Amino acid sequence: MSATRKFIERSERRSAHNYHPLPVVVREAHGAWVVDVEGRRYLDCLAGYSSLNFGHGNPAIVQAARDQLQRLTLTSRAFFHDRFAEFCQGLADLCGKDMVLPMNTGAEAVETAIKVARKWGYEVKGVAPDQANIVVMEGNFHGRTTTIVSFSTDPDARDGFGPATPGFTIVKYGSAEAIRDAIDENTVAVLLEPIQGEAGVLVPPRGYLREVREICTERGVLFIADEIQSGLGRTGRTFACDHEDVVPDMYLLGKALGGGVVPVSAVAADAGVLGVIRPGQHGSTFGGNPLACAVGAAVVELLRTGEFQARAAELGDLLHERLRGLIGRGRGVVAVRGRGLWAGVDVDPSLGTGREVCEALMRRGVLAKDTHGSTIRLAPPLMISEDDLNWAVDQLGAALAELAGTPEHVGA
Structure with a gap:
């Protein structure tokens, strides 16, 4: 049995089930990235529901x-x-x-x-x-x-x-x-x-x-x-x-x-x-x-200093531009909302629930959180790099393509 499975089973036995976490067990984190007990790295695009605006271990x-x-x-x-x-x-x-x-x-x-x-x-x-x-x-x-x-x-x-x-x-x-x-x-x-x-x-x-x-x-x-x-x-x-x-x-x-x-x-x-x-x-x-x-x-x-505010505004423009590029044309996104480095992404329900999209993202090394059916939330730390942000959106496009069974859209 893997270390991840052992930890999850122990947790489920001994803790109240007031959450339904994704099956990942985080061991350490730095900046915008976390590492699980198996040594796998994930880009954190939830940031503790905005608790980690300044990154892990600032x-x-x-x-x-x-x-x-x-x-x-x-x-x-x-x-x-x-x-x-x-x-x-x-x-x-x-x-x-x-x-x-x-x-x-x-x-x-x-x-x-x-x-x-x-x-x-x-x-x-x-x-x-x-x-x-x-x-x-x-x-x-x-x-x-x-x-x-x-x-x-x-x-x-x-x-x-x-x-x-x-x-x-x-x-x-x-x-x-x-x-x-x-x-x-x-x-x-x-x-x-x-x-x-x-x-x-x-x-x-x-x-x-x-x-x-x-x-x-x-x-x-x-x-x-x-x-x-x-x-x-x-x-x-x-x-x-x-x-x-x-x-x-x-x-x-x-x-x-x-x-x-x-x-x-x-x-x-x-x-x-x-x-x-x-x-x-x-x-x-x-x-x-x-x-x-x-x-x-x-x-x-x-x-x-205003540095983090300015960074959230600049990278937020990039995030929303990239996400809007996934709307329509069979790409799987129905609507995008938000401001700055904060986005709600409505996914075509025929592709799956928000939970299923987040699980597909997790398999690709990105952590996000679903809410209300087929909506996922993206809120990475404000210090995320432009390259990492672009990579996260690429993985979302790839995850949606995977769910749709259309590999030609991977990386769109």
Whole structure:
């Protein structure tokens, strides 16, 4: 029995089956490439759902973590530590906000935002106690806590976990008018992803985010942008909202903020919003710990130069041009969406499911992830080389040709 099969069988016996991984067991990784337990190399085109924007083992991030590991890793927020102010100030400046509230995971950032928005609604807007509601979008993905899945429209995420938490109104994604119509006197916030990742990298119509900003300002509600996947360089700008020159009231950040080393998340907002939280009302033992702050500060420094944003924009243009070349003419791709180094690729269902396409890609040395039927997501590290990016698209064309039984299209 191979080392891969042995590991998978042991894992299946001893772990809950809340994921259905591809049958590859990664042992080590550097940059955009990973190596499995058999010594095979794969190009990582998922990047930990954008957690690895700066690549596996980024030297600056690893050095920051190594240095901090030797000094101090945890105090809890019962005390100050010497890395906290640096991280909070750096991230607040990057976001153009007064302050941040550090947590660990993306879901914790979303839960924090929900609590902050409700409390702001009661204390600042004057909403009657326990009447606050938040407008959310169809097709959303913000995490998997019981409150968050209560307003999911994905049956796999929602069904079987009730009773649902009240206080949310679901509207069509991409329709500013639907948001306008849903807001009432008890609405405290509009929560959305500037680009919906789990839904298939759905980019809303041009001008949508500007309209949402205007509506929220006019109606006196908070605009909360979940930039956990779309932020920190992924789309070719620091934030996806930057493409429309929109500044939300709250940024929700995570994934890449931890540099692929430790879980780090945060809510960034002005004092008039985050200032409603007072001691004892919200917290986390590990949120804002010294190791997380050291890593997060290193990530902020990498983003200050704009190098990664520019690279994502330039290579993103190449990626989307190459992917559009696979549309039609029997090449197997039905549609391509996305921005920067982030793409949702709809494959002709007659060729196979998204899972089957990802398995074919895996056999060719490329790791990607499917979502919703015959859609696959591509999100390589932002430091990927142009040659490797071209090679990945070549392998996608070859995998689709293999599934279609048309070898003449290999390498198209």
